Amino acid sequence: MSEQINVTINGKPAVIDANLSAMQVLEDHQTEVPSVCYHPSLGAIETCDTCIVKVNGEFVRSCSTKLKSGDVIDGVSADVKEAQVIGMDRILKNHELYCTVCDYNNGTCEVHNTVKEMKVNHQSMPFEQKPYEIDDSNPFYRYDPDQCILCGRCVEACQDVQVTETLTIDWTLKKPRVIWDKNSKINESSCVSCGHCSTVCPCNAMMEKGMEGEAGFLTGIAKKTLRPMIELTKNVETGYGSILAISDMESAMREDRIKKTKTVCTYCGVGCSFDIWTKDRKILKVEPSVDAPANGISTCVKGKFGWDYVNSEERLTKPLIREGDAFREAEWEEALSLITSKFKESLEKKGPDSMAFISSSKCTNEESYVMQKLARAVIGTNNVDNCSRYCQTPATMGLFRTVGHGGDSGSITDIAKAGLVLIVGSNTDESHPVLATRVKRAHKLHGQRLIVSDIRRHEMADRADLFFQPKPGSDLVWLSAVTKYIVDQGWADQEFLNNRVNGIDEYIESIQKFTLEYAEEATGLSKDTLINIAEEIHQAKTTAVLWAMGVTQHSGGSDTSTAISNMLLITGNYGKPGAGSYPLRGHNNVQGASDFGSMPDRFPGYEKVADDEVRAKYEKAWNTKIPAEKGLNNHEMIDAIHEGKLNVMYLKGEDMGIVDSNINYVHEAFEKLDFFVVQDIFLSKTAEFADVVLPASPSLEKEGTFTNTERRVQRLYQALEPLGDSRPDWEIIQDIANRLGADWHYTHPSEIMAEAASLAPLYAGVTYERLEGYNSLQWPVAADGTDSPLLFLDEFPFPDGKARLFPVDWTKPLEFEKEYDIHVNNGRLLEHFHEGNMTYKSKGISSKTPKAFLEVSPELAAERGLEDGTLVRLTSPYGSVKVECLVTDRVKGKEVYLPMNDAGEGAINYLTSSQADKDTDTPAYKEISAKLEVLKAKGESPLPRINHRNGDPQPQMGVRVDKKWARKDYVFPGDLVKLRKEASKRG
Amino acid sequence: MAKATKVIHRMEVSPEEKRRRDLEEIETRLLDNKDAVHELFDVLEQLQKREILQTVKSLFAKGDEVMDILVKTADSKETANSIKNLLLMLGTLGTLNVQQLEPLILKVNAGIARVAELDEKKEQQGYVTLLKSLNDPEVKRAMAVGAAFLKGLGINQDEYERTTQKPEHQKGHTDGEQFDDIFTKEYHTLQKENGTSRQASGDSGGSWLIPAGLLLAAIPISLLFKKKS
Numbered sequence A: 001m002s003e004q005i006n007v008t009i010n011g012k013p014a015v016i017d018a019n020l021s022a023m024q025v026l027e028d029h030q031t032e033v034p035s036v037c038y039h040p041s042l043g044a045i046e047t048c049d050t051c052i053v054k055v056n057g058e059f060v061r062s063c064s065t066k067l068k069s070g071d072v073i074d075g076v077s078a079d080v081k082e083a084q085v086i087g088m089d090r091i092l093k094n095h096e097l098y099c100t101v102c103d104y105n106n107g108t109c110e111v112h113n114t115v116k117e118m119k120v121n122h123q124s125m126p127f128e129q130k131p132y133e134i135d136d137s138n139p140f141y142r143y144d145p146d147q148c149i150l151c152g153r154c155v156e157a158c159q160d161v162q163v164t165e166t167l168t169i170d171w172t173l174k175k176p177r178v179i180w181d182k183n184s185k186i187n188e189s190s191c192v193s194c195g196h197c198s199t200v201c202p203c204n205a206m207m208e209k210g211m212e213g214e215a216g217f218l219t220g221i222a223k224k225t226l227r228p229m230i231e232l233t234k235n236v237e238t239g240y241g242s243i244l245a246i247s248d249m250e251s252a253m254r255e256d257r258i259k260k261t262k263t264v265c266t267y268c269g270v271g272c273s274f275d276i277w278t279k280d281r282k283i284l285k286v287e288p289s290v291d292a293p294a295n296g297i298s299t300c301v302k303g304k305f306g307w308d309y310v311n312s313e314e315r316l317t318k319p320l321i322r323e324g325d326a327f328r329e330a331e332w333e334e335a336l337s338l339i340t341s342k343f344k345e346s347l348e349k350k351g352p353d354s355m356a357f358i359s360s361s362k363c364t365n366e367e368s369y370v371m372q373k374l375a376r377a378v379i380g381t382n383n384v385d386n387c388s389r390y391c392q393t394p395a396t397m398g399l400f401r402t403v404g405h406g407g408d409s410g411s412i413t414d415i416a417k418a419g420l421v422l423i424v425g426s427n428t429d430e431s432h433p434v435l436a437t438r439v440k441r442a443h444k445l446h447g448q449r450l451i452v453s454d455i456r457r458h459e460m461a462d463r464a465d466l467f468f469q470p471k472p473g474s475d476l477v478w479l480s481a482v483t484k485y486i487v488d489q490g491w492a493d494q495e496f497l498n499n500r501v502n503g504i505d506e507y508i509e510s511i512q513k514f515t516l517e518y519a520e521e522a523t524g525l526s527k528d529t530l531i532n533i534a535e536e537i538h539q540a541k542t543t544a545v546l547w548a549m550g551v552t553q554h555s556g557g558s559d560t561s562t563a564i565s566n567m568l569l570i571t572g573n574y575g576k577p578g579a580g581s582y583p584l585r586g587h588n589n590v591q592g593a594s595d596f597g598s599m600p601d602r603f604p605g606y607e608k609v610a611d612d613e614v615r616a617k618y619e620k621a622w623n624t625k626i627p628a629e630k631g632l633n634n635h636e637m638i639d640a641i642h643e644g645k646l647n648v649m650y651l652k653g654e655d656m657g658i659v660d661s662n663i664n665y666v667h668e669a670f671e672k673l674d675f676f677v678v679q680d681i682f683l684s685k686t687a688e689f690a691d692v693v694l695p696a697s698p699s700l701e702k703e704g705t706f707t708n709t710e711r712r713v714q715r716l717y718q719a720l721e722p723l724g725d726s727r728p729d730w731e732i733i734q735d736i737a738n739r740l741g742a743d744w745h746y747t748h749p750s751e752i753m754a755e756a757a758s759l760a761p762l763y764a765g766v767t768y769e770r771l772e773g774y775n776s777l778q779w780p781v782a783a784d785g786t787d788s789p790l791l792f793l794d795e796f797p798f799p800d801g802k803a804r805l806f807p808v809d810w811t812k813p814l815e816f817e818k819e820y821d822i823h824v825n826n827g828r829l830l831e832h833f834h835e836g837n838m839t840y841k842s843k844g845i846s847s848k849t850p851k852a853f854l855e856v857s858p859e860l861a862a863e864r865g866l867e868d869g870t871l872v873r874l875t876s877p878y879g880s881v882k883v884e885c886l887v888t889d890r891v892k893g894k895e896v897y898l899p900m901n902d903a904g905e906g907a908i909n910y911l912t913s914s915q916a917d918k919d920t921d922t923p924a925y926k927e928i929s930a931k932l933e934v935l936k937a938k939g940e941s942p943l944p945r946i947n948h949r950n951g952d953p954q955p956q957m958g959v960r961v962d963k964k965w966a967r968k969d970y971v972f973p974g975d976l977v978k979l980r981k982e983a984s985k986r987g
Numbered sequence B: 001m002a003k004a005t006k007v008i009h010r011m012e013v014s015p016e017e018k019r020r021r022d023l024e025e026i027e028t029r030l031l032d033n034k035d036a037v038h039e040l041f042d043v044l045e046q047l048q049k050r051e052i053l054q055t056v057k058s059l060f061a062k063g064d065e066v067m068d069i070l071v072k073t074a075d076s077k078e079t080a081n082s083i084k085n086l087l088l089m090l091g092t093l094g095t096l097n098v099q100q101l102e103p104l105i106l107k108v109n110a111g112i113a114r115v116a117e118l119d120e121k122k123e124q125q126g127y128v129t130l131l132k133s134l135n136d137p138e139v140k141r142a143m144a145v146g147a148a149f150l151k152g153l154g155i156n157q158d159e160y161e162r163t164t165q166k167p168e169h170q171k172g173h174t175d176g177e178q179f180d181d182i183f184t185k186e187y188h189t190l191q192k193e194n195g196t197s198r199q200a201s202g203d204s205g206g207s208w209l210i211p212a213g214l215l216l217a218a219i220p221i222s223l224l225f226k227k228k229s
């Protein structure tokens, strides 16, 4: 319980919690205080002056005034109202009320609502236009200076929440306005189109373009008609009252035709949730809310604006059946009976293990569950896997070995709280944009320390207190050396180790070889750097380590993940807020795909197939026999096809033909299959090899749940009807199962979840009711619904409750012949997702980032005569790609960076080998070397001028309201009211 | 051996087959919504009698132009004034019984809205389409909304009065002054002079039924034009 204090509120004594603002307290005591600039996620911005009250007789802004014991608060007197009205009048000078013809008139306009609440009867200053044009250069949102009330919310959001630092208000202008960079056009600035600004804007000044002319009944009329219409309304009306009343009615009518559906982002593992506004199939906007558990008001460009793919012309709307070298459209009946007969044939002739099933991290948990059930219960094989093999399985392995749960230790809030954040091999700012904002904010505002280890200088690296570039693939070495140094200095958390960890001596023995000298040699990092890292960790109150593909996609990916976890154990950084391991999950449902059993050796909730008791449980529930031997993983499947042992494959939502490594080898395998069924929303590269392609429905067209990187299960609701004849994956799978003799009767995904929860202890308490709306649960979830935002608080999930230090050794990365002298790194771009078959469908995104490019260092450019636009060929022993260069100091020396966002000639996986992590078979995507030839010396830069990477951000703390207050034409309303009183007494 | 291919042969549906399917679909919908169909015909008959359909039809033909002219004409000083005078009169007389108008406006409103929407779907035409649309729950909803709208007209607005300033009062606040912000100006004057008397101006207005009506009418009309703009 927090401390209590005594105060007087509007003349009455009251006891309140300490540390509350006057605004909060008044609102808790039934006194509404206007507050136009205040936003719960942004805090007090102090620009609007509508929240003025009196504390101890002095006028103050209630949003920013904390109360002390004995304070006397007045939120109702005439003086107070007078001061508030002055604030509001100033706002209305900057904002024209034409609500009925405004697209923002949806009941949430805070200017509108405040005018109404305050019953503003008289405006002392008329509205005045500002001498600036509307800026609608950006494809996603536009800014109308005339409507901008200069509240600064957008600036606060851009500077201190998103921390892209594009926006400021130029308070030195005669008529201040919001500006981008140093006053460039929006589309030519550093703006990353994350949409924070339009999300928090209290009015229509900063607005999503999807809303324009669509939201209102009268807003779609031609511009030339709109202006006189506004004038007419204003001339005829007899006061704001009537404008508001009419527009309120109109807004109520809008409710009727705009559908608002809560959904979860379908791109990355951060798991942002938000309302999506639709009118028929048109997507008007994405509206994040304070209630969203993972992201609050935050989104990145993909989640906020990247939904065009849902209505793309290229969507599959009918099943396709191969006829020779072409497909023909078919009806479901024909496609399904073909599949059934082929499956039965293979089953009879070659047995269940001649078949394999691949689930997708794009699909829902429920769909992953029914896929593995189809494989195990109906077909009778454990040959089922999902694409997390491509990225995340090594991290899961590292955590299983040491702490027992294969997920993030805490929540995104813990990352924000951490004293030190250590990022290893993760391009967080582009791969997990919203999560990265939490680190950037904590670092900018709250003194969080940030260390980044990466071979590439990305944005997080630029912001870091300490950034270093180890030799590729050598992370395990410096991690172990730092751990050893910590132990040697006596900085290990002895108490934690004694009470909660096993295997200490053996482990310490195992790291003896990782001396500073050895590490210096193997990693290329100086001893000082290594010591520096150790000291930072030692001095930090808590440390959270974030890592991703830079660690996992190596031959020793599991071991490096283990080394991270070992280091955290040694320093006691588990089981407390603000600490732990965070293997950032790539896809929206990477976590869930594995959680729900699409793995060759595990049932849902990670229970082992080999465990007789567990198997018996499933056999009883499913009324079937399940093989005890583990099945094939993705990679083994491809090998088995080449060997002729695997003949039939059913793959959903996964572009294995692009995302798997060494794709030439994979393509050959696909060609050898007897029968290949692919289920997707587009004709993906993989689907091109199929015999039957089934049209699936994306997230907006179905219900279900996703599990994000925090182990958080969240519900999505159906916003649109399935397009054409497409259908949700779970329905298709159920149909196939039933045609093969199963007797499933799921009528809704909630029933699938109920079954999974009854079998997998990890989700015992997960129900759709508990996940209603923005509610969510983080596994493990006990039967009574208690979930686990922070793991390992009391014990680790091992029989004796103790964690295990797990000795590991360094696997040197793949070595290449001398001629392959260029090290090829790869990863994501902020604005595209993976091979890009969803994001390239967005005209806006494609206009700003039309294609993949190869980042080359200035040194390499000088040496080989490369410049922006030079077309080169990279050739590895496995294949080659053609791509245009971009010269940048984000990379150094002979290391180049190729974003994976291309499905054509630039597809990275033409270069990669079949080499894989020795423990999990995750492809070692990051271990590629190639030679580089110039094909065409000159060309246009692959990165248009309007790409945000060419912008010029202007960092500052928030909106700098102090500069507003210092203006000659500003006076604090309280001061004026005081003076008026004095004057009237005298006069 | 299945080689990668991007070629898709689309399924062709013969025109007769498509017609047959469409008709079947419509038939089902009609039967499912027998009551609504009857109601709609009632409305249509009423519209026909009052020649409203005719008007709407010509409005269709002219689209944006009509709207533009309408609004621009209305937005002249004279019109604004006469509307205001009308308002005053109405306010004085105060005899208008909105309740009596309700059924009429309701039907016009819902009817026009539907027709407007139908026009948007170009590929479907004629009576068949009209019938088809009936199934739409929006027909029912539109009516409900219309009713709510009208009820809204009856709400109490005593607390609202004219808030914008008359033009003559607005002069003098514009540029060329030392302080663009009148409050700041007032502050500095007060500081200098101590004790100038102030008074709030404001004259009360009356009913706002007419603008409400105007906007009310504009909503369905605008629906007609939206797609074309």
Ligand code: SF4
Binding pocket: A154, A157, A158, A162, A164, A165, A166, A167, A190, A191, A192, A193, A194, A195, A196, A197, A198
């Ligand atoms: S980056 Fe762009 S979209 Fe995001 S908050 Fe800043 S200005 Fe707005």
Ligand code: SF4
Binding pocket: A147, A148, A149, A150, A151, A152, A153, A154, A155, A178, A197, A200, A201, A202, A203, A205, A206
């Ligand atoms: S554009 Fe920014 S400053 Fe202007 S009203 Fe919107 S949030 Fe406030």
Ligand code: SF4
Binding pocket: A265, A266, A267, A268, A269, A270, A271, A272, A295, A299, A300, A301, A302, A303, A304, A432, A433, A434, A435
């Ligand atoms: S892609 Fe990731 S960060 Fe961006 S909105 Fe979606 S879940 Fe959030």
Ligand code: FES
Binding pocket: A034, A035, A036, A037, A038, A044, A045, A046, A047, A048, A049, A050, A051, A052, A061, A062, A063, A064
């Ligand atoms: S809400 Fe306090 S100044 Fe705006």
